[in-house]
Amino acid sequence: MIWHIAKRELSNNLNSLRFALATVLLLGLMLTNAVVHLREHPERVKRYRENVSNHQNHIAAHASNGLYDLAQEGPGNLYKKPSDLRFCAEGGEAFMSDRAQAGYHRWSTGTLKSFWILAYPSATPNRDNVRPEVTKVDWGFIIGYVLSLVALLFTFDSISGERERGTLRLTLSNPIPRHTVLIGKFLGAFISVSIPFILAVLVNLLVISTSSGVHLDAEAWGRLGIIFFVAVLYTGLFLALGMLVSARVQRSAVSLVILLLVWVVFVVFMPSTLASIAGRSTSSGPTYDFSERSWKLHEELSSDYYSSHYKEPEGSTKRIEIDGAYVTKDAEQQERLHAERLNRRIAEVHRARTITRISPVTIVQNLIESFAGTGFERHLQFLENVQTYAREFRTFIVDTDSADPESLHIFGVRTGMSQEPVNPEAVPKFEDTLNLSRDFNTAATELLLLTLFVLVLLSGAYLAFVRVEV
Amino acid sequence: MLTLIRRELLDNLMTFRFAAAVFIMLLLVVSNTVVLIKDYERRLADYNTAVKTHHQQLQEKKTYSAGRLHVDRPPNPLSIFNIGMDKQLGNQVEVYFGFVPTLWDAKMHGSDNPIMNIFSSIDIAFIFKVVLSLLALIFAYDTLAGEREQGTLRLVLTHPVRRGHILFAKYMSAMVCLLVPLLMSVLLAVILLTTSTSISLSTDDFLRMAGFILTTIVYLSVFYLIGMLISALTRRTGTALMLSMFVWGFWVLIYPNMILASILPQPTVEARASSTFNQIEQLWEEFEREQEQYLKNDAVPGEDPGFGIGWVGGSMNRLNKDAATLQYYYKKGFNITEIDERSEPQMPHIQNYYQFLVPLTIDIADRTWRIRKPALEKIYVRPALIDRILLKVSPIGMYDTATQAWVGTDLLGIQDFFSAARQYRKTVIDFFYDKNAFASRQWIAADKGAADWSTLPQFSFQRSGIRINATRALPDIFLLLMTNIVLFIIIFLIFIKTEV
Numbered sequence A: 001m002i003w004h005i006a007k008r009e010l011s012n013n014l015n016s017l018r019f020a021l022a023t024v025l026l027l028g029l030m031l032t033n034a035v036v037h038l039r040e041h042p043e044r045v046k047r048y049r050e051n052v053s054n055h056q057n058h059i060a061a062h063a064s065n066g067l068y069d070l071a072q073e074g075p076g077n078l079y080k081k082p083s084d085l086r087f088c089a090e091g092g093e094a095f096m097s098d099r100a101q102a103g104y105h106r107w108s109t110g111t112l113k114s115f116w117i118l119a120y121p122s123a124t125p126n127r128d129n130v131r132p133e134v135t136k137v138d139w140g141f142i143i144g145y146v147l148s149l150v151a152l153l154f155t156f157d158s159i160s161g162e163r164e165r166g167t168l169r170l171t172l173s174n175p176i177p178r179h180t181v182l183i184g185k186f187l188g189a190f191i192s193v194s195i196p197f198i199l200a201v202l203v204n205l206l207v208i209s210t211s212s213g214v215h216l217d218a219e220a221w222g223r224l225g226i227i228f229f230v231a232v233l234y235t236g237l238f239l240a241l242g243m244l245v246s247a248r249v250q251r252s253a254v255s256l257v258i259l260l261l262v263w264v265v266f267v268v269f270m271p272s273t274l275a276s277i278a279g280r281s282t283s284s285g286p287t288y289d290f291s292e293r294s295w296k297l298h299e300e301l302s303s304d305y306y307s308s309h310y311k312e313p314e315g316s317t318k319r320i321e322i323d324g325a326y327v328t329k330d331a332e333q334q335e336r337l338h339a340e341r342l343n344r345r346i347a348e349v350h351r352a353r354t355i356t357r358i359s360p361v362t363i364v365q366n367l368i369e370s371f372a373g374t375g376f377e378r379h380l381q382f383l384e385n386v387q388t389y390a391r392e393f394r395t396f397i398v399d400t401d402s403a404d405p406e407s408l409h410i411f412g413v414r415t416g417m418s419q420e421p422v423n424p425e426a427v428p429k430f431e432d433t434l435n436l437s438r439d440f441n442t443a444a445t446e447l448l449l450l451t452l453f454v455l456v457l458l459s460g461a462y463l464a465f466v467r468v469e470v
Numbered sequence B: 001m002l003t004l005i006r007r008e009l010l011d012n013l014m015t016f017r018f019a020a021a022v023f024i025m026l027l028l029v030v031s032n033t034v035v036l037i038k039d040y041e042r043r044l045a046d047y048n049t050a051v052k053t054h055h056q057q058l059q060e061k062k063t064y065s066a067g068r069l070h071v072d073r074p075p076n077p078l079s080i081f082n083i084g085m086d087k088q089l090g091n092q093v094e095v096y097f098g099f100v101p102t103l104w105d106a107k108m109h110g111s112d113n114p115i116m117n118i119f120s121s122i123d124i125a126f127i128f129k130v131v132l133s134l135l136a137l138i139f140a141y142d143t144l145a146g147e148r149e150q151g152t153l154r155l156v157l158t159h160p161v162r163r164g165h166i167l168f169a170k171y172m173s174a175m176v177c178l179l180v181p182l183l184m185s186v187l188l189a190v191i192l193l194t195t196s197t198s199i200s201l202s203t204d205d206f207l208r209m210a211g212f213i214l215t216t217i218v219y220l221s222v223f224y225l226i227g228m229l230i231s232a233l234t235r236r237t238g239t240a241l242m243l244s245m246f247v248w249g250f251w252v253l254i255y256p257n258m259i260l261a262s263i264l265p266q267p268t269v270e271a272r273a274s275s276t277f278n279q280i281e282q283l284w285e286e287f288e289r290e291q292e293q294y295l296k297n298d299a300v301p302g303e304d305p306g307f308g309i310g311w312v313g314g315s316m317n318r319l320n321k322d323a324a325t326l327q328y329y330y331k332k333g334f335n336i337t338e339i340d341e342r343s344e345p346q347m348p349h350i351q352n353y354y355q356f357l358v359p360l361t362i363d364i365a366d367r368t369w370r371i372r373k374p375a376l377e378k379i380y381v382r383p384a385l386i387d388r389i390l391l392k393v394s395p396i397g398m399y400d401t402a403t404q405a406w407v408g409t410d411l412l413g414i415q416d417f418f419s420a421a422r423q424y425r426k427t428v429i430d431f432f433y434d435k436n437a438f439a440s441r442q443w444i445a446a447d448k449g450a451a452d453w454s455t456l457p458q459f460s461f462q463r464s465g466i467r468i469n470a471t472r473a474l475p476d477i478f479l480l481l482m483t484n485i486v487l488f489i490i491i492f493l494i495f496i497k498t499e500v
Helices: A002-014 A017-064 A067-074 A139-155 A160-165 A169-171 A178-212 A220-250 A252-277 A285-307 A317-356 A359-371 A376-403 A437-469 B002-012 B016-060 B114-118 B125-140 B144-151 B154-159 B163-195 B203-233 B239-264 B270-296 B341-390 B393-405 B411-435 B466-497
Strands: A076-079 A099-102 B068-070 B092-095 B312-324 B327-339
Touching: A002 A017, A002 A178, A017 A067, A017 A076, A017 A178, A017 B239, A067 A099, A067 A376, A067 A437, A067 B411, A099 A160, A099 A376, A099 B144, A139 A178, A139 A220, A139 A252, A139 A359, A139 B239, A160 A220, A160 A252, A169 A178, A178 A220, A178 A437, A178 B154, A220 A359, A220 B203, A252 A317, A252 A359, A252 B125, A252 B239, A285 A317, A285 B411, A317 A359, A317 A376, A317 B114, A359 A376, A359 B002, A376 B114, B002 B203, B016 B068, B016 B125, B016 B163, B016 B393, B068 B411, B092 B411, B125 B203, B125 B239, B125 B393, B144 B154, B144 B203, B144 B239, B154 B163, B163 B203, B163 B466, B203 B393, B203 B466, B239 B341, B270 B327, B270 B341, B327 B341, B341 B393, B341 B411, B393 B466, B411 B466
Parallel strands: none
Antiparallel strands: A076 A099, B068 B092, B312 B327
């Protein structure tokens, strides 16, 4: 019986104007998305490859100059690997730097040079961009905004419309339980929304996968499958909402007005308003304040250093030790300062993201981001990779130095370290990786939250429909 | 006629959608205004700290050549209405005799967390753009189709009333209904603005707000007429409503985002800038040649620009260049605290040298600017203009440009600040000439008296007058008005011809 009602719904919808409009809209958007991705992505991948080979050349060049040079210069810039699924979610990647600076130099004196530290440059792509700002047309936008609107437009009259025409009474006069009618209608609407969406997704993927410039591996297809599932779940949420309102309200026009206003508040305004309330209340400290603190720390350290440095005779081990302590202490302090600032910024974004989760569109966009390997969570993963690598690199320097019996084992000074040549092959190289299981962990809460929303709304629609007078 | 309007008005005022419209507008505008005012206050505080810090930094400099002058762009209090480019473009630029400051040399003061930009920010114009257009369509969808369905249209037309009058009455009454939530919410926003202690508004600002409201009304009317057109074209209200929503989704959500994504990308900035950058580099090579020439021909043997002087203190000599923004200049400064007794006879020579060098630098900088200005316009501003024109196919684009122009957060409004900064650079150079600073000992050394910054004129930036705002907004308001008229004529023609 359910299928009977679903089929009737479906055939009703397939011939309607809204079905045609939705198909055209979604197809157009998905095609644009694919074309833009094909235009931009090969360029991005090429740039990344160049950057990685620069990083390796950088290490090789300094390794051949000996251990001191390598330890002083550091591994150079470390780059974030662009995700092949960037077309699914832009994720504000433009506002997060695509690199970490593992070799930020600050000063040099006649004999000493500052050691490398891990610094996190900030990306301000808009500072000299005078072009108007628009949202990127990615899957996140298409699903989050357009698909949800389409879902509402398909369900706003599903019950109230039938009541207005009187056919609901006719249907219910048959011996069918009400929940069967409701589920049948839900399935019918669900399939009719899915058809244009699936069509658009297929066209999009067809265009992307036939191109030679972009290569999607098996894992990427798996991720796409999960993203598709998330989209389906999200559509279900808005379908259930539409049916809930439609069951409670007498006229379909009123039902659409209510639905649109709810949609505007939850989808369009909630994310940005809540983010502004959450995020901008605390500031992460002015920029010049940061440089001033950094400078002050260095000043204190160097005045201490100069007072003790000249007391020791030139060339003595004691003096080398003081030199080395100065350099390493400075690098440690500065790196901690940079890490502190980064952590403050991350905490602020975290807070804002937690609060904006009330809006379903944020949930779904976060989910798509984490499975597409873009966005904030991905950036955190990248930063973690970078920090792990930095530790690995430092351990390598220490190990290589302690393997040389002639070295004084004093870091920070050329004469204090091993003079043996370093094999460039042995130096660890940075490679950015993506980890699906980790993504799943961060996404699980959001996935559950979304499912919860769907279930609550569906049971709400059921209760409303059961109690309503026809 | 008045009876008609009254009938329509009563019809509209008692509906659920009217109550919903008022509620939603008040909710969104008030909550966002509070957030936006907070944000503005924070930016203002950042601005004040930056100005103070820069002032202090300048006073600490004991020589003229080491002086670092920064000017800061104050946040625009009306950016609450349309944030435009007020927040995203650089708000601090260095004023230095050796180069002419532009928007592309600006930096950011302030405590922004750059990662927070992943959340989109909103302003009042955005609320109006999205919600008012939606409300206008919700009010319009059944004006004609609804009466036709109920059969009341036939009834009305049996009376001796003109069809044009009916249309006009419907239009007027619905606009009045829509104005209620609009004016109420704007009024509340303005009250919140005026009660905030950190914001002081001038008469011009109130006029600008009036311009903003006027533009909003014209924009609102465009969407109402679009809804009316759909209503005139369709038989059933359900179809009219659904079609309206698709039209709304297309114009508001999809078109602006899709059109900019689908235009063909231009060659990278570097490729377009490279030939101009070569020209600029040649200019500065010429500068170096002239400098060497001078050192060769002056009274002192040798080509040492330091003239072999022994000194203690700090110095800076840096070449700033960036091919993407065509930036190229030398930054040279000394902060000498002590000069070796034996080098004292050399001092006149070095003073002469700077008396020659600095005016030359200024000249080369001005010439660089003459090459750089048209190139920057071509590389950065023209693509932005093309984007804006494409966006103006949608009423959203026209409205956005017009309101930005009113409140002064459009590109021209921001560039006003940089012209003021360029003007200020001239003032600073004049100040140096008046003091004969280049030839003075204080240019490089502070051992015999420090530089005197007290008579340096302060920088102040006044936003452009209301007249200029109005002329900048006018073309788009005109476009919106034209759209109104065209739509009204089309509706009229369709309505005249339809069978009831």
